[in-house]
Amino acid sequence: KAGVTQTPRYLIKTRGQQVTLSCSPISGHRSVSWYQQTPGQGLQFLFEYFSETQRNKGNFPGRFSGRQFSNSRSEMNVSTLELGDSALYLCASSLGQTANTGELFFGEGSRLTVL
Amino acid sequence: GENVEQHPSTLSVQEGDSAVIKCTYSDSASNYFPWYKQELGKRPQLIIDIRSNVGEKKDQRIAVTLNKTAKHFSLHITETQPEDSAVYFCAAQGAGGSYIPTFGRGTSLIVHP
Numbered sequence: 001k002a003g004v005t006q007t008p009r010y011l012i013k014t015r016g017q018q019v020t021l022s023c024s025p026i027s028g029h030r031s032v033s034w035y036q037q038t039p040g041q042g043l044q045f046l047f048e049y050f051s052e053t054q055r056n057k058g059n060f061p062g063r064f065s066g067r068q069f070s071n072s073r074s075e076m077n078v079s080t081l082e083l084g085d086s087a088l089y090l091c092a093s094s095l096g097q098t099a100n101t102g103e104l105f106f107g108e109g110s111r112l113t114v115l
Numbered sequence: 116g117e118n119v120e121q122h123p124s125t126l127s128v129q130e131g132d133s134a135v136i137k138c139t140y141s142d143s144a145s146n147y148f149p150w151y152k153q154e155l156g157k158r159p160q161l162i163i164d165i166r167s168n169v170g171e172k173k174d175q176r177i178a179v180t181l182n183k184t185a186k187h188f189s190l191h192i193t194e195t196q197p198e199d200s201a202v203y204f205c206a207a208q209g210a211g212g213s214y215i216p217t218f219g220r221g222t223s224l225i226v227h228p
Contacts, residue, residue, distance in 0.1 A: 033215050042220035096214050106158040
């Protein structure tokens with residue numbers, strides 16, 4: 001069974017640009033969640049999608065957005081990039097069908113550097 | 116919303132010693148508590164989890180304990196080995212019907228050979 005795949009793995013952008021990251025979940029998983037990871041800040045939750053609907057949202061500005069397609073693949077977009085957006089962006093998939101359980105399976109992440 | 120505090124942020128031990136990482140959560144409705152391990156340059160992976168109807172769970176050298184009254188849970192690693200060196204994240208889930216966990220900030224465990 002293929003794991004969670006994220007593309008691209010590494011990218012460099014300049015301030016003001018926008019970026020789109022992609023995540024392909026494990027087959028059969030309908031929930032995809034996104035996290036920003038920076039040193040000392042742990043895993044900051046961005047948003048979660050289930051069956052093409054945003055089900056949960058973290059405390060990030062509107063420059064961060066996402067969507068999920070009918071095949072459960074998800075994309076996240078960051079517009080008007082700032083230096084502080086430099087981070088590892090992780091996505092995770094799960095079955096997402098019960099609230100009190102559900103192992104998250106993470107991708108290897110997309111490392112974004114903003115210059 | 117749920118808030119998870121994790122301590123310490125860094126833990127350094129000698130090989131063979133035990134390591135304990137502690138977390139507290141704020142919402143008494145949380146009922147699922149997973150722990151993830153992230154080795155350097157790798158993705159986080161679930162290593163153990165516990166549900167609110169259980170007080171303790173063990174898996175070989177690792178164990179997790181949960182005190183619902185005090186709203187805290189801990190990860191215990193015995194006979195630590197260099198390969199245990201990683202960042203460990205605790206999380207709480209289930210409050211308000213949430214389908215995704217709220218993570219602590221992580222503990223960097225360093226095991227010296």
